[in-house]
Amino acid sequence: xxxxxxxxxxxxLYGAFAAFIGYFSTSPTYQQIPDDVALIxxxxxxxxxxxxxxxxxxxxxxLPANMRxxxxxxxxxxxxxxxxxxxxxxxxxxxxxPTGLSKDGVSTVYKRFEVKAGTYQLAVKMNDNxxxxxxxxxxxxxxxxxxxxRVLVIDFNPDxxxxxxx
Amino acid sequence: xxxLALDSGLRGNDDDQNAASRLSRQYQYRVTxxxxxxxxxxxxxxxxTAFERIENFLDASFGGADNPLRHLGALGLYFLWIxxxxxxxxxxxxxxxxxxxxxxxGHLSREQWYLGGMxxxxxxxxxxxxxxxxxxxxxxxxxxxxxxxFRLYSWVTGVPLIWxxxxxxxxxxxxxxxxxxxxxxxxxxxLFDWLPFFNEPTARNFLAPDSINDRFFTVLVFIxxxxxxxLILGLWAHVNRISRVDYxxxxxxxxxxxxxxxxxxxxKPALSEAPADLALAPTALALDWFILFIHPLTDITSPxxxxxxxxxxxxxxxxxxxLPQPTAQPIAVVDAANCNGCSRCxxxxxxxxxxxxxxxxxxxxxxxxxxxxxxxxxxxxAGSCPSSTPFRSQERLVTGIDMPQQPxxxxxxxxxxxxxxxxxxxxxTTRLVVFGCDKGADVHRLTxxxxxxxxLLCTGMLPPSFIEYALRSGxxxxxxxxxxxxxxxxRLGMQWTRERxxxxxxxxxxxLVPPDRLQxxxxxxxxxxxxxxxxxxxxxQLRDLAVASRKPPAYSRxxx
Numbered sequence: 001x002x003x004x005x006x007x008x009x010x011x012x013l014y015g016a017f018a019a020f021i022g023y024f025s026t027s028p029t030y031q032q033i034p035d036d037v038a039l040i041x042x043x044x045x046x047x048x049x050x051x052x053x054x055x056x057x058x059x060x061x062x063l064p065a066n067m068r069x070x071x072x073x074x075x076x077x078x079x080x081x082x083x084x085x086x087x088x089x090x091x092x093x094x095x096x097x098p099t100g101l102s103k104d105g106v107s108t109v110y111k112r113f114e115v116k117a118g119t120y121q122l123a124v125k126m127n128d129n130x131x132x133x134x135x136x137x138x139x140x141x142x143x144x145x146x147x148x149x150r151v152l153v154i155d156f157n158p159d160x161x162x163x164x165x166x
Numbered sequence: 167x168x169x170l171a172l173d174s175g176l177r178g179n180d181d182d183q184n185a186a187s188r189l190s191r192q193y194q195y196r197v198t199x200x201x202x203x204x205x206x207x208x209x210x211x212x213x214x215t216a217f218e219r220i221e222n223f224l225d226a227s228f229g230g231a232d233n234p235l236r237h238l239g240a241l242g243l244y245f246l247w248i249x250x251x252x253x254x255x256x257x258x259x260x261x262x263x264x265x266x267x268x269x270x271x272g273h274l275s276r277e278q279w280y281l282g283g284m285x286x287x288x289x290x291x292x293x294x295x296x297x298x299x300x301x302x303x304x305x306x307x308x309x310x311x312x313x314x315x316f317r318l319y320s321w322v323t324g325v326p327l328i329w330x331x332x333x334x335x336x337x338x339x340x341x342x343x344x345x346x347x348x349x350x351x352x353x354x355x356x357l358f359d360w361l362p363f364f365n366e367p368t369a370r371n372f373l374a375p376d377s378i379n380d381r382f383f384t385v386l387v388f389i390x391x392x393x394x395x396x397l398i399l400g401l402w403a404h405v406n407r408i409s410r411v412d413y414x415x416x417x418x419x420x421x422x423x424x425x426x427x428x429x430x431x432x433x434k435p436a437l438s439e440a441p442a443d444l445a446l447a448p449t450a451l452a453l454d455w456f457i458l459f460i461h462p463l464t465d466i467t468s469p470x471x472x473x474x475x476x477x478x479x480x481x482x483x484x485x486x487x488x489l490p491q492p493t494a495q496p497i498a499v500v501d502a503a504n505c506n507g508c509s510r511c512x513x514x515x516x517x518x519x520x521x522x523x524x525x526x527x528x529x530x531x532x533x534x535x536x537x538x539x540x541x542x543x544x545x546x547x548a549g550s551c552p553s554s555t556p557f558r559s560q561e562r563l564v565t566g567i568d569m570p571q572q573p574x575x576x577x578x579x580x581x582x583x584x585x586x587x588x589x590x591x592x593x594x595t596t597r598l599v600v601f602g603c604d605k606g607a608d609v610h611r612l613t614x615x616x617x618x619x620x621x622l623l624c625t626g627m628l629p630p631s632f633i634e635y636a637l638r639s640g641x642x643x644x645x646x647x648x649x650x651x652x653x654x655x656x657r658l659g660m661q662w663t664r665e666r667x668x669x670x671x672x673x674x675x676x677x678l679v680p681p682d683r684l685q686x687x688x689x690x691x692x693x694x695x696x697x698x699x700x701x702x703x704x705x706x707q708l709r710d711l712a713v714a715s716r717k718p719p720a721y722s723r724x725x726x
């Protein structure tokens with residue numbers, strides 16, 4: 001049977017253990033972004049364009065019947081140029097490269113920007129075929145009001161008309 | 167090199183006393199020599215001292231058997247069983263739809279706080295306790311240098327368990343799908359996206375409220391069950407090479423730990439944050455720093471730094487056993503002619519290094535076989551061998567299983583030389599023999615005109631008959647010291663010693679030995695002063711005894 005002093009010691013030490021676990025399981029509070037900040041998330045996953053050539057009837061005739069595709073397309077995809085502007089000032093400017101060993105996969109981007117809550121003129125411009133296009137072929141511009149802690153997502157979806165804010 | 171010197175000492179024709187004295191000097195060199203002066207060794211030494219001091223402090227309240235720091239592995243397993251038991255209940259009530267996970271978990275805390283809420287709190291706090299026990303276990307084993315040689319397997323199999331524990335812990339927080347879960351899920355996927363493994367950013371899965379669906383939580387629950395199952399499998403492998411595994415700590419420690427977690431669950435129940443909303447960034451969060459500390463660390467550094475730290479630490483842990491280490495101890499050697507197949511060494515080996523096979527020369531008999539990969543070189547097997555008795559009359563004592571670096575024959579010659587030296591003291595001197603342990607308090611400092619000190623590989627290698635032999639050959643008292651309870655470097659050495667001296671385990675100390683002439687002292691490496699104090703007190707106590715009436719009959723070995 002433990003001595004009374006040992007029992008008291010155990011109670012104190014078990015209490016210290018519980019207090020240690022209890023405190024660090026929730027404290028100190030962590031704040032990833034300040035209270036007056038909103039987030040802009042720029043994220044997209046898109047296949048860059050490629051330049052296809054129409055096969056001539058002679059070329060098609062030379063091919064086996066089951067391989068007579070009218071277009072001759074390279075496997076690789078174009079890089080994608082993407083620019084994000086906030087109140088007319090460039091915020092982010094990048095060239096996204098296609099994934100895959102043969103550069104035939106999607107080009108992706110995921111970026112998180114912290115901005116002070118407020119109203120901004122937001123513009124995002126994209127050129128998804130640097131071989132053909134010399135200018136941005138997708139542009140989305142709008143005035144946005146960002147409340148504190150609001151997350152504004154900038155994405156691309158051809159079914160939704162291309163670039164969009166969410 | 168040292169074992170060769172000892173071996174030559176064994177076979178030489180020197181006078182016994184000189185040989186024992188020379189061997190003793192060599193032996194002392196082995197113990198204190200070959201210092202590793204690297205920064206790592208210095209750091210480890212300081213950490214070991216710190217652990218020993220805290221363990222000794224906790225011993226005052228808990229005792230060795232209930233001291234949580236001495237049973238961190240078993241305590242970690244206990245937390246895991248609490249997690250499994252509470253997790254089973256939580257799983258049965260969990261609704262794995264997007265809305266349902268938050269609602270069903272929240273319902274437990276609000277409407278069923280007395281059962282579901284308590285179990286949820288226990289689940290969370292036990293997970294924190296598990297991580298704490300696991301990391302302390304890792305640090306303690308490193309501090310005590312238990313990561314190389316025969317412990318290589320246990321060390322290496324333990325490293326992946328840290329990954330599994332954290333994967334399971336972080337995933338567990340996502341299941342609640344509150345703001346904290348949202349923060350952790352996004353932070354984790356952003357961290358993963360730094361690695362060049364994924365075609366598309368995984369963080370896109372948490373871009374907007376419509377990004378996830380119900381199947382996500384079904385998969386998550388599956389992972390949260392599957393990873394702990396892998397963890398349990400890994401733990402089985404982790405302890406696979408040791409015998410008599412402490413799968414659970416002592417009953418008192420279990421009750422005390424459970425009570426403290428229950429009180430914590432009552433005082434501060436685990437609650438959900440506001441429901442996750444991917445359109446809003448979580449702001450102030452009550453973070454679990456035991457498990458989710460990696461997210462703030464990523465924020466203040468970078469994903470590259472965190473991955474470098476994670477992979478760097480993992481590689482370092484795997485590489486640690488392969489760095490230059492002290493020379494491994496020679497392993498136990500079986501002498502077929504003297505092994506009678508009694509299996510005591512097999513029963514006492516803490517690492518399952520000794521197995522029994524059919525004896526090659528004696529039909530129907532067994533013989534001990536030592537696995538070189540598993541043998542720790544502790545000598546506990548030599549202490550358990552019934553042939554390791556110094557009363558045998560052969561000039562050279564050969565036992566059934568022995569340690570090349572400190573054979574029982576050398577031990578006997580060392581003891582006889584020391585007893586001869588003590589015998590030259592004036593009548594009325596209280597002559598003591600102290601048997602100690604290389605891993606425990608240093609007993610060599612106790613050597614004096616009236617005290618002989620012999621340090622063993624582990625106190626567990628001391629055959630009890632040596633105590634009787636010392637007393638019957640001139641010693642007035644014998645002190646046996648070794649590591650504190652639960653602190654034996656070879657796990658079971660002191661436990662077996664205590665049981666052998668208490669006549670509870672073979673080979674036991676014969677009842678011929680008066681208990682008041684034997685003193686057992688549990689002391690850690692840093693408690694040399696404590697042992698010295700006990701020895702002095704014991705000497706004074708012996709002086710007060712009626713010497714002639716309380717000593718076992720004198721014995722003088724006949725040399726055959």
